[in-house]
Amino acid sequence: MVKITDVARHAGVSPSTVSYALSGKRPISAETRERIEASIRALGYRPHAGARALASSKSNVVALVVPFRIGMHVPVVMQFAVSVVTAARRHDHDVLLLTQEEGEEGLRRVADTALVDALIVMDVQLHDARLPLLRTLDRPSVLIGFPAESAGLTCIDLDFEAAGAACVTHLAELGHRCVALVGSPPEVYLRETGFAQRVAHGFTAAADERGLTSMVHPCGSTQTAAREMARRLLREHPELTGLVVHNEPLVQPLIEAFQELGLRVPDDLSLVAICPDEQAEQAPVPVTSVAIPSAEIGAEAVELLKRKLDDLPVPESTLLPPRLTRRATTSPRSTYG
Amino acid sequence: MVKITDVARHAGVSPSTVSYALSGKRPISAETRERIEASIRALGYRPHAGARALASSKSNVVALVVPFRIGMHVPVVMQFAVSVVTAARRHDHDVLLLTQEEGEEGLRRVADTALVDALIVMDVQLHDARLPLLRTLDRPSVLIGFPAESAGLTCIDLDFEAAGAACVTHLAELGHRCVALVGSPPEVYLRETGFAQRVAHGFTAAADERGLTSMVHPCGSTQTAAREMARRLLREHPELTGLVVHNEPLVQPLIEAFQELGLRVPDDLSLVAICPDEQAEQAPVPVTSVAIPSAEIGAEAVELLKRKLDDLPVPESTLLPPRLTRRATTSPRSTYG
């Protein structure tokens, strides 16, 4: 292994000069710098990560805690992870992957052993057991999602409440008077994952405000559940013409289920989903949707973390405004009432 | 930060004794060990990862390179990643996440900086540009998937050739005489990802051997493509009664497309998929399938890596035998010919 002293000798300078040339923390003359860089290339030098971490007390690694549970849409998680890695690399950081299972002990471990400089935690619950720990940890963290009490933490997410409202607004502007929200599986509500409730809240509030009839139904993510839900909605609310779906795997099955029941989308029923843009675009009939911008959230989470690592101020909460794209599943209500 | 000298002082021993008590590399008396363990708990000591890595030249981190491209089924990748993390933790290792994008330079970086002890590389191509690098790297690696020339490397994967054959065998035993394979998107074949070809090869060879009529069609992963494919198969091969689908997102759409064309599964058409068991089980009509055991592969890849790290011998190639589970989408051919 070639080390910094080898480079120093080769370039005819001291090791510290090489270090400063690399880090830029002290001025180095252009000639010296070039000579050093040439030596580095010639020898194929790579600083030893452990030694660096030990001496500088910075590992240049951030932890990413990913969920892997029922109701979390896997592609979203994956895209998020990839965008975090990409963004982290732009700042010369690497990403250590942790699973939810590791729990608080896992977080404490990677933080206390100085394996990571900072943490990104996904799928935060309203009353997440990890919150007290994250508050006391000496390493900065960014949460994806908002707990009930977010003071003292840095959180970022799509503004799901506004997203729910945006869907209603869109439907209302198209003339729909009775709308339903088909939401995440019941488990997601039970474990108090904020975003599901927030969508429901924004949805209901917006509907009330505009005097629409509205209802909220959690729903499992299977085709069978979709069929039942469609049948039930039709039976219980024959006047329904606007549907908001916040449950990625259910969008297509629901459309088909309604089709089978004789309701065509968007002619008889307008549907707007809250889902990733790619999914909405790639559907056989492109779906009007509010995007879940996993990539943006991931990238922005890393930026926030980077600022915290640099001791720059960051907002405690970042809510990305919803972006609704109209596609082919919504249309004005056919007027007959 | 509490360090090993603090623990040593607290327990009334020397730092090296603490180290040996922790690593077990030298005998330590029971009493001393207990005293040390008590001190560790009392002080909340955690060994500094960087210092440890520097002194021992082991980082206890493995790199995992994940693909993120067209045709890779995301849930499979994700499940794989999770199982790697879980298995790695069992061996007291952490996982550093790299994306395919980082390419060879990324591999070299994490290996040469001693950030990781070993590497797991997914989505290996037949003529993967990273192979020469992996061969010369001083750190052990395990590949998921088989390149054209795998000598000197450690590879593991489902035996896709046998999987393709197993599907044909199952269909043949049910009396089917004309079978088709609907495969991965054309891109996957073009970039020479081995598994797609292997399935096709096993499929064709088994069909030939049993004297079945057979055909192979790559197919994009959209509903529209599924519809077209169904129509085309029906038109070009009216005698078709057995279908093998090696394209996860296409299974359901294909079944529905055939349904729409008046062919019922399994009465008129038997279908066997190559896909994760969960997917096959959760479908509205459970699908007869050969499992893609991502979790097993991931766990086994880690075991192989661990053995290599311990300088134990490992097989150069590990092919997991296919497991076919009969569910509700295959049935004996209705005899009329």
Next chain:
DNA sequence: TCCCGTAGTCGAAGCGATTCGACTGAATCG
């Protein structure tokens, strides 16, 4: 002219662990 600040470099002291060699007693053996 004297002083000071700054650019540019060096030497040495850590950072917090692991590990090697050496030491001490007690047990074992022929």
Next chain:
DNA sequence: CGATTCAGTCGAATCGCTTCGACTACGGGA
């Protein structure tokens, strides 16, 4: 019973890098 082993422990060196303080030389301001 002396020699040998082995369990159990310690001290010191080492891993490869960063960083602090010090030093030189030079330029500008007073």
